[in-house]
Amino acid sequence: MPCLVTIGGFYGDEGKGKIIAYLATKDDYNVAARGGVGPNAGHTFVQNGKEYKVRMLPSAVVNKNTRLLIGAGVLVEPNILLKEIHEFNSVDRTFIDFQCGIIEPHHLETDKSDNHLKQTIGTTGTGTGPANADRSSRKLKLAKDLPEVSLFLEDVSNSINYSIDNKENVLIEGTQGTFLSLYHGMYPYVTSKDVTASAICSDVGVGPKKIDDVLIVFKSFVTRVGEGPLANEISIDEAREKNWLEFGSVTGRQRRAAPFDFNLAKKSIQINSATQIALTKLDIIFPQCKSIKDYSKLSNDAKKFVENIESETGIPVTIIGTGSETNDTIDRRKYVK
Numbered sequence: 429m430p431c432l433v434t435i436g437g438f439y440g441d442e443g444k445g446k447i448i449a450y451l452a453t454k455d456d457y458n459v460a461a462r463g464g465v466g467p468n469a470g471h472t473f474v475q476n477g478k479e480y481k482v483r484m485l486p487s488a489v490v491n492k493n494t495r496l497l498i499g500a501g502v503l504v505e506p507n508i509l510l511k512e513i514h515e516f517n518s519v520d521r522t523f524i525d526f527q528c529g530i531i532e533p534h535h536l537e538t539d540k541s542d543n544h545l546k547q548t549i550g551t552t553g554t555g556t557g558p559a560n561a562d563r564s565s566r567k568l569k570l571a572k573d574l575p576e577v578s579l580f581l582e583d584v585s586n587s588i589n590y591s592i593d594n595k596e597n598v599l600i601e602g603t604q605g606t607f608l609s610l611y612h613g614m615y616p617y618v619t620s621k622d623v624t625a626s627a628i629c630s631d632v633g634v635g636p637k638k639i640d641d642v643l644i645v646f647k648s649f650v651t652r653v654g655e656g657p658l659a660n661e662i663s664i665d666e667a668r669e670k671n672w673l674e675f676g677s678v679t680g681r682q683r684r685a686a687p688f689d690f691n692l693a694k695k696s697i698q699i700n701s702a703t704q705i706a707l708t709k710l711d712i713i714f715p716q717c718k719s720i721k722d723y724s725k726l727s728n729d730a731k732k733f734v735e736n737i738e739s740e741t742g743i744p745v746t747i748i749g750t751g752s753e754t755n756d757t758i759d760r761r762k763y764v765k
């Protein structure tokens with residue numbers, strides 16, 4: 429059984445939550461581990477008409493057989509974690525690493541009041557930047573210091589490596605997007621750590637030789653929230669007309685929009701050593717594709733759009749999202765791999 433990593437290819441909000449919810453339902457992972465920054469990321473998925481959001485748990489929570497891990501590199505906000513564990517009834521299958529950093533109220537206050545963070549960078553205000561600054565100063569509290577989360581503590585790197593070595597089916601979930609990386613993104617308009625595939629694996633304690641596939645998620649157009657450059661940005665009115673207008677799942681802020689960007693796609697495939705693409709929201713670009721589950725039934729323009737991405741990037745588009753419901757998905761893995 430393979431070990432798969434999912435990564436955001438643009439600026440976050442590519443639709444990773446939906447893709448992971450689909451994979452988790454279809455592939456029945458034994459274990460899913462969340463990497464990335466922390467509760468600044470909100471992953472959304474829709475099942476049977478009901479919308480769910482997770483900011484701490486892996487999105488594979490939709491599969492009740494999957495063990496849910498949060499890696500040592502991830503910041504935990506205890507109130508959000510406990511609320512989600514309760515909401516998804518996952519007390520007996522959620523585990524966080526002893527060494528996850530803890531976000532405290534003063535981190536949130538700083539993130540919301542500091543002029544540089546709030547105005548210049550446009551952070552999500554969820555305390556993650558100030559908490560990571562404390563972590564690098566070695567004064568951040570860790571999960572093992574906090575009685576509220578003691579029930580969920582585990583050596584996550586040991587647990588996930590054990591699963592991989594025993595040929596279990598393992599998913600490692602990235603959050604944010606490649607161009608929000610502290611190292612590879614458009615500094616200073618970035619998040620507070622690296623979020624590319626290598627960093628996500630490091631967050632959960634898995635080394636580079638244990639990964640079989642890196643699935644990079646691109647939306648059919650590009651969006652970004654917060655400040656910083658966005659090539660070929662269109663106006664809000666134009667975005668509304670095209671139905672590209674979105675609002676942030678954590679902050680509710682209006683997202684800026686631009687057409688699919690091949691330069692960014694190629695660079696993020698390189699940085700992440702991506703092997704496959706999941707393309708989301710094809711139905712927003714080609715409305716007649718809505719809810720189609722069979723590739724052969726796509727219109728010719730939609731197929732051309734997909735095939736152009738494959739020929740430009742050199743890797744296959746194996747999963748295509750055609751609607752917000754988890755099963756509004758075309759799965760081409762067995763044909764194109």
Ligand code: IMP
Binds near residue numbers: 653
């Ligand atoms: P921070 O991560 O809250 O410090 O915010 C830094 C930048 O990253 C801001 O532009 C945020 O809007 C952006 N950002 C952080 N996490 C996400 C995410 O999950 N999706 C989209 N943008 C994000």
Ligand code: MG
Binds near residue numbers: 469
């Ligand atoms: Mg999001």
